[in-house]
Amino acid sequence: MSARASLTTEHTIDRAGRGVSRVYGLRSQAPLVLRPTHPKSAEPFTRHATNVARVSLTSGAAGPLGGDHFELEVRVGRGSTLVLNEVSATLLLPGARGGLSQMRITITVEDDATLVWLPEPVIAAEHCNHVQDIDVALGTSSRLLMRDELQLGRHREPPGNLTQRIRVRRVGRPLFQQQLTVGPATPKWRSSAVGGGHKSLGTVLVVDPDWGGDPPSARILAHGAAMFPLAGPAVLISALADDTLTTRRLLDRGVAHLGDPWASEAAAAPSA
Amino acid sequence: MTPNAALLLLADGRLPAGGYAHSGGFEPTARLQGLNDAAALEDFLEGRVTTSGFVAAAFAAAACAAAHAGNIGRLGQLDPELDARMPSPAVRAVSRALGRQLLRVITRIHPHPVLATLDPHAHQPTVFGAAAASFDLSPQDAALAVLHETITGPASAAVKVLSLDPYEVHSALARLTGLLDELAVRAAAHALDDPDQLPADASPLLDIAAEHHRSWDVRLFAS
Amino acid sequence: MTDTHDTPRTRSLRLGVAGPVGTGKSSVIAMLCRKLNEEFTMGVITNDIYTDEDARFLRSAGVLPSERIRAVETGACPHTAIRDDVTMNLLAVEDLEKDFAPLDIVLVESGGDNLTATFSPALVDAQIFVLDVAGGGDVARKGGPGIARADLLLVNKIDLAEYVEVDVEQMVKDAQSARDGRPVLALSKKMPDTVEALCEWVRQLHAAHSRGVHTPTDPGPMAPHFHATDEGGYEHSHESGDSSGEHAHH
Numbered sequence: 044m045s046a047r048a049s050l051t052t053e054h055t056i057d058r059a060g061r062g063v064s065r066v067y068g069l070r071s072q073a074p075l076v077l078r079p080t081h082p083k084s085a086e087p088f089t090r091h092a093t094n095v096a097r098v099s100l101t102s103g104a105a106g107p108l109g110g111d112h113f114e115l116e117v118r119v120g121r122g123s124t125l126v127l128n129e130v131s132a133t134l135l136l137p138g139a140r141g142g143l144s145q146m147r148i149t150i151t152v153e154d155d156a157t158l159v160w161l162p163e164p165v166i167a168a169e170h171c172n173h174v175q176d177i178d179v180a181l182g183t184s185s186r187l188l189m190r191d192e193l194q195l196g197r198h199r200e201p202p203g204n205l206t207q208r209i210r211v212r213r214v215g216r217p218l219f220q221q222q223l224t225v226g227p228a229t230p231k232w233r234s235s236a237v238g239g240g241h242k243s244l245g246t247v248l249v250v251d252p253d254w255g256g257d258p259p260s261a262r263i264l265a266h267g268a269a270m271f272p273l274a275g276p277a278v279l280i281s282a283l284a285d286d287t288l289t290t291r292r293l294l295d296r297g298v299a300h301l302g303d304p305w306a307s308e309a310a311a312a313p314s315a
Numbered sequence: 316m317t318p319n320a321a322l323l324l325l326a327d328g329r330l331p332a333g334g335y336a337h338s339g340g341f342e343p344t345a346r347l348q349g350l351n352d353a354a355a356l357e358d359f360l361e362g363r364v365t366t367s368g369f370v371a372a373a374f375a376a377a378a379c380a381a382a383h384a385g386n387i388g389r390l391g392q393l394d395p396e397l398d399a400r401m402p403s404p405a406v407r408a409v410s411r412a413l414g415r416q417l418l419r420v421i422t423r424i425h426p427h428p429v430l431a432t433l434d435p436h437a438h439q440p441t442v443f444g445a446a447a448a449s450f451d452l453s454p455q456d457a458a459l460a461v462l463h464e465t466i467t468g469p470a471s472a473a474v475k476v477l478s479l480d481p482y483e484v485h486s487a488l489a490r491l492t493g494l495l496d497e498l499a500v501r502a503a504a505h506a507l508d509d510p511d512q513l514p515a516d517a518s519p520l521l522d523i524a525a526e527h528h529r530s531w532d533v534r535l536f537a538s
Numbered sequence: 539m540t541d542t543h544d545t546p547r548t549r550s551l552r553l554g555v556a557g558p559v560g561t562g563k564s565s566v567i568a569m570l571c572r573k574l575n576e577e578f579t580m581g582v583i584t585n586d587i588y589t590d591e592d593a594r595f596l597r598s599a600g601v602l603p604s605e606r607i608r609a610v611e612t613g614a615c616p617h618t619a620i621r622d623d624v625t626m627n628l629l630a631v632e633d634l635e636k637d638f639a640p641l642d643i644v645l646v647e648s649g650g651d652n653l654t655a656t657f658s659p660a661l662v663d664a665q666i667f668v669l670d671v672a673g674g675g676d677v678a679r680k681g682g683p684g685i686a687r688a689d690l691l692l693v694n695k696i697d698l699a700e701y702v703e704v705d706v707e708q709m710v711k712d713a714q715s716a717r718d719g720r721p722v723l724a725l726s727k728k729m730p731d732t733v734e735a736l737c738e739w740v741r742q743l744h745a746a747h748s749r750g751v752h753t754p755t756d757p758g759p760m761a762p763h764f765h766a767t768d769e770g771g772y773e774h775s776h777e778s779g780d781s782s783g784e785h786a787h788h
């Protein structure tokens with residue numbers, strides 16, 4: 044099955060004369076469904092922002108099966124702010140006739156625009172065979188917070204093959220690029236140098252032009268988690284753990300250290 | 316005739332380029348994950364060489380091809396791409412320090428115009444590739460030299476960190492020779508890729524370990 | 539190295555300080571910085587084995603602005619870092635010379651290893667080898683490349699001699715005979731005249747270096763009976779006549 048969904052936001056002035064972010068090109072194709080939504084829970088960045096558009100993605104009850112080709116295209120127009128979240132985790136399953144499933148996500152964040160992208164974990168079930176490509180293009184003054192979490196196999200299950208490529212470029216220049224390959228086709232994934240047999244891993248990438256050449260400094264968050272200033276106005280928070288809840292907690296802890304405007308209200312509060 | 320002897324010179328750990336001070340992330344990984352034998356070392360080496368080692372090898376191959384073609388512009392594109400593939404600032408700093416040291420040595424022992432075009436703080440794979448080209452070596456040779464260094468550095472560090480039996484350590488290295496040759500061929504296949512298409516295989520635990528290591532007061536190795 | 543083209547103004551006198559752990563290398567460096575601070579602008583490179591403790595000690599001693607003290611990590615191979623593979627140290631010295639130009643003297647402390655570790659002439663112009671009386675009176679007689687051929691041998695901590703039952707005079711004599719007349723100084727940080735003698739030696743060396751008449755020599759890593767050739771030997775003169783300023787010659 045093939046499905047494409049896309050979405051565009053723009054900054055406009057509403058009837059009361061306030062600046063707002065408006066969603067104007069929302070196209071869904073089952074099972075990829077995009078819907079305007081309301082704040083889900085404490086979210087980063089938006090604490091002080093009033094002009095936020097919120098959209099939520101569903102990718103069907105059982106997400107990409109072998110043979111599926113999904114594409115999502117997001118454009119956050121100049122000056123607008125979009126929070127894109129997801130209704131539930133994505134479960135990658137093998138298809139009836141095997142074959143590769145693919146998800147291609149192309150994101151453009153224009154100047155003075157902000158994207159807060161908070162998908163739920165991607166779960167690589169046994170025998171899945173999936174490739175995910177995420178391509179993000181940023182302008183000089185674009186902001187981004189992008190979370191990404193993988194769970195390798197369901198409960199007590201080894202993962203199938205999953206390749207994930209993330210590529211973030213800023214005004215055409217490379218900012219962050221990495222490929223993760225896990226599963227039986229890449230046994231060295233479990234090496235102590237790579238994934239160490241952890242069942243869950245995740246990253247949060249935050250790009251904030253206000254940091255200039257001096258992003259928040261490196262910080263150790265746990266044995267298997269750290270925050271890295273990239274070679275640009277950006278940080279990567281990276282965590283590996285045995286379950287997705289722990290990974291999420293470590294990532295949130297990292298975001299909390301970023302302070303205003305990135306920390307969510309909940310995360311910024313002193314931890315209990 | 317292939318300049319095999321030059322390849323051996325370039326890959327030799329005795330080349331005075333400061334590699335001996337580094338464990339390639341093995342020291343922190345051994346402590347953080349409680350590694351304590353040669354099997355654990357071998358597992359570490361395989362993970363490192365198939366991820367960050369492979370990326371470094373592909374970039375060295377690309378640098379070598381660019382240097383052969385006299386394509387200075389392309390050589391200059393490689394370092395920002397490598398930066399984007401190294402989230403850990405400690406890893407980036409080490410890669411550039413090792414590159415600088417290697418450039419210094421090669422410039423002294425075997426001056427060549429292409430070396431003068433490099434950023435003095437270029438990443439190690441970039442310098443490796445250009446140095447290989449200066450000896451008329453192929454992109455695949457450059458990749459192999461980098462892969463060799465990717466595993467021999469941590470292996471000799473492991474002998475000190477874990478007091479491992481050097482014979483066992485070298486048995487592991489011997490078993491990995493086939494993998495190295497195979498990876499060198501694959502890395503060299505990327506020699507002409509667009510820079511943004513070059514491999515980017517991540518080693519997230521190595522990145523995290525590098526920052527742990529930086530924060531320690533007492534350590535045997537610089538990385 | 540290419541650096542031999544550098545003029546004495548842009549290139550400092552690079553002075554190595556080697557010797558076993560605990561003999562007083564860091565203390566000697568701190569002492570030199572403190573005493574010669576007014577006359578020379580100086581920088582320090584330390585080579586620690588496990589930590590940057592030496593650099594920290596020197597910074598906390600407050601003898602130099604802390605940014606002029608830099609640590610090089612040698613991966614548990616301190617002898618390699620000053621002998622077989624000096625690249626890291628060389629770059630560190632050059633960076634220091636560039637960042638704080640003009641420096642008169644850069645002191646390089648080796649990560650005290652053993653009696654055989656000496657500096658390569660590719661890294662330093664001259665070197666001091668430090669022994670102490672606590673190591674026993676015999677050490678000097680036993681020799682070794684550092685003891686035999688360093689530009690200066692220090693027998694340190696002579697204030698402790700009576701407690702460890704070492705005859706300082708004899709130890710100095712033994713050292714001298716192991717060194718073909720190259721200078722030996724007895725030193726204690728508690729005896730100002732010995733400290734002054736050391737400072738004077740450094741002044742003389744710096745003067746010779748500035749005039750371009752000091753040529754680095756190589757003690758050789760493992761060759762206690764090596765004899766300096768005409769090209770490798772000393773060529774500077776000794777106008778001063780002050781015995782503390784005596785330089786080795788062949």
Ligand SMILES: Nc1nc2c(ncn2[C@@H]2O[C@H](COP(=O)(O)OP(=O)(O)O)[C@@H](O)[C@H]2O)c(=O)[nH]1
Pocket residue numbers: 557558559560561562563564565566650694695696697698725726727728
């Ligand atoms: N009594 C005495 N102790 C000294 C003298 N010089 C150094 N020390 C002490 O010897 C110890 C080792 O000195 P240090 O400079 O750290 O040695 P290094 O390992 O060679 O750098 C320290 O406790 C010093 O205070 C001295 O002249 N007399």
Ligand SMILES: [Mg+2]
Pocket residue numbers: 563564565592647
């Ligand atoms: Mg010391």
